[in-house]
Amino acid sequence: MAGQLGIDLAVVLREDGVVGALSPGETGVVHTFDHPLLAALGIDELPGTGPAVRACLDWSHGTVHLAGALGAALLTALLAAGWVRRQPRGRALRITGTGRQQLGALGLG
DSSP: HHHHHHHHHHHHHHTTTTTTTOOTOEEEOOOOOOHHHHHHHOOOOOOOOSSSEEEETTTTTEEEEEEHHHHHHHHHHHHHTSEEEEOOOSSEEEEEEEHHHHHHHTTTT
16 A cells, blocks of 8 residues: 555554564565554454565655555555545545544544
8 A cells, every 4th residue: 555644554563563664675574463553453464475564665755655465454454444445546545534533543644
């Protein structure tokens, strides 16, 4: 998940020790699932295929967002919870009112 939300989530999860610091293209592991964001979204494990975490350069902002199984799990959970919606065209996401409230309550907005 790219864009400002994807970057913000990557920063928070890195600062809170969920994942380690990564450079673009590097892979890593999830150190803990004990985090309010992951708990709120029901993420307590990842599928065993592929890298758990991959740092992907967000070309529009010049910094990394999370890809890999964790990035996919975050996107899937955010969509399922109704916190974000896909825009009709392209890959852009829109944060919903509910998403703003929930992310704000977690200190992410």
